[in-house]
Amino acid sequence: MVLIGSAVTLAPFALTRWSDDPAYGAWQIVLLTTLTNVGTALLLAVVIFVLQRHFTQDVRETVVEAAKDEVNTQTRELREETAQLRTRIDDLTRQFGHQVEERDQEALDVVTRARDHLAFDTVAELFEVAADMRALWFGSVMIPAGAELEGPRVRIRWADLSSVWRSGNAFDNYRDTASPAIQIELERPTGTGGSWSPAEALWLPWEQPADAWSALAEAMVVAGHGALVRELDPTVAMNHLVDALEAAISGRRHTPHSWMSGALDEWVTDGWAVTEYGLESRDHGSIASRSFPEHNATALRRMAGGAEEKDFNPERPTGVDADVWRCALAAARSRHYRAVPVAAMATDHGPITFTSQTSPRNQPNWPPTDPST
Numbered sequence: 001m002v003l004i005g006s007a008v009t010l011a012p013f014a015l016t017r018w019s020d021d022p023a024y025g026a027w028q029i030v031l032l033t034t035l036t037n038v039g040t041a042l043l044l045a046v047v048i049f050v051l052q053r054h055f056t057q058d059v060r061e062t063v064v065e066a067a068k069d070e071v072n073t074q075t076r077e078l079r080e081e082t083a084q085l086r087t088r089i090d091d092l093t094r095q096f097g098h099q100v101e102e103r104d105q106e107a108l109d110v111v112t113r114a115r116d117h118l119a120f121d122t123v124a125e126l127f128e129v130a131a132d133m134r135a136l137w138f139g140s141v142m143i144p145a146g147a148e149l150e151g152p153r154v155r156i157r158w159a160d161l162s163s164v165w166r167s168g169n170a171f172d173n174y175r176d177t178a179s180p181a182i183q184i185e186l187e188r189p190t191g192t193g194g195s196w197s198p199a200e201a202l203w204l205p206w207e208q209p210a211d212a213w214s215a216l217a218e219a220m221v222v223a224g225h226g227a228l229v230r231e232l233d234p235t236v237a238m239n240h241l242v243d244a245l246e247a248a249i250s251g252r253r254h255t256p257h258s259w260m261s262g263a264l265d266e267w268v269t270d271g272w273a274v275t276e277y278g279l280e281s282r283d284h285g286s287i288a289s290r291s292f293p294e295h296n297a298t299a300l301r302r303m304a305g306g307a308e309e310k311d312f313n314p315e316r317p318t319g320v321d322a323d324v325w326r327c328a329l330a331a332a333r334s335r336h337y338r339a340v341p342v343a344a345m346a347t348d349h350g351p352i353t354f355t356s357q358t359s360p361r362n363q364p365n366w367p368p369t370d371p372s373t
Contacts, residue, residue: 104255111246118238120205121361124182126245127158128356135248137263137276139353142187143240146233149269149327153187156241159351179204179368180360184216186225197223206370209238240267247273261286265335272328279332284317289336
C-alpha cells in the first residue's frame with residue numbers, strides 16, 4: 001500500500017518533467033497540489049484517529065455497560081429463582097409438619113370420643129387406629145379388670161373371629177355369632193396351677209358396655225370363677241383400656257410426652273406396660289427384652305438340663321411400690337421368657353385384627369340390629 005501511494009504521488013512530477021504537454025502544468029503547481037492533498041490526508045487521518053478512539057471508547061463503554069446489565073439481570077433472576085425455590089421448600093416443610101400434626105390430632109380425637117362417649121363404635125374405632133399403626137403387639141391388649149393390682153385381668157380384642165375355635169374347642173367356633181363383636185376374655189392369673197376353665201363374653205354392636213361386662217360375669221360364674229366376679233369393676237377396666245390404647249398410639253406416633261418404645265401387649269397398671277420392647281415405665285425407665293435371663297441361650301440349655309433357674313431380681317427403682325414392681329416384673333417375665341416369645345399372634349388360623357380399612361363398620365348396613373328384637 002505504501003509503494004502504491006508513493007507511485008501515485010510521484011507520477012504527476014514525472015509527467016511534468018518528461019512530457020512536453022502543457023496540460024500537465026508546471027512542477028510547482030503539481031507540488032502545491034500534492035502538498036495540499038498530503039496535508040488534507042494527514043488532517044483527515046488525525047480526524048479519523050481521534051474519532052476512532054472516541055468511537056472505540058464509546059463502543060467499549062457500551063459493551064461493558066451492556067455486559068454489566070446482563071450480569072445484573074442474570075444475578076437478579078438467579079436470586080429470585082433461589083428465593084422462590086427456598087419458599088417452595090419452606091412451604092413443603094410447613095405442609096409436612098401441618099399434615100403430621102393433623103394426623104396426631106385425628107388420633108387424639110378418637111381417644112377423646114372414646115372417653116366422652118364410651119360405646120361399641122368408639123371403642124372399636126380406637127382399636128382400629130391402634131391396628132393401623134401396629135401399636136398392639138398381637139392385636140389385643142390385656143388390662144386390669146378391677147381396682148386391685150393382683151385382681152382379675154382380661155384380654156380385649158376387636159378382630160375377625162370367624163376362623164377361631166372358641167376356647168380351644170374344635171367343635172365350637174364363632175361362625176354362628178350374630179355379628180362381629182369385641183371379645184373380652186378372662187385371663188388365667190399368673191402362677192395359677194391345675195385346671196383352668198376359660199370365660200369370655202362377646203360385646204355386640206347393639207349392646208351397652210354394661211351388657212358385655214354382665215355377660216362376662218355370668219360366664220365367669222359358669223366357669224367356676226364366681227369369687228373373681230366380685231373384684232370386677234367395669235369403670236376402672238374401661239378407663240385402663242382407653243389409657244392403654246392412648247399410650248400405645250402416642251408411643252407409636254412418638255408424640256410429645258409419649259413413653260412407649262414397643263408395641264403394647266399388657267397394661268400392668270397406670271404408667272407400667274409390657275411391650276414388644278420389654279418392661280416399660282412412664283416414669284422409671286425400662287428393662288429390655290434381651291435383659292431377661294431366659295433370653296440367653298446358655299440359660300435355656302442350663303434349664304433344659306435340669307439346672308435351677310437363676311434369680312432375676314433387678315433393683316427396684318426409687319419411689320416404686322414393691323407390689324407394683326413385683327407384678328410388673330412377673331407380667332414382663334411371663335411374656336419375655338424365651339428367645340422367641342410365645343403368643344397367640346394373629347395369623348390365618350387366629351383372630352384377624354380389624355383396621356380402619358377392613359373394619360365391618362365400613363359396610364353400608366352398619367350398625368346391625370339385635371336379631372332378637
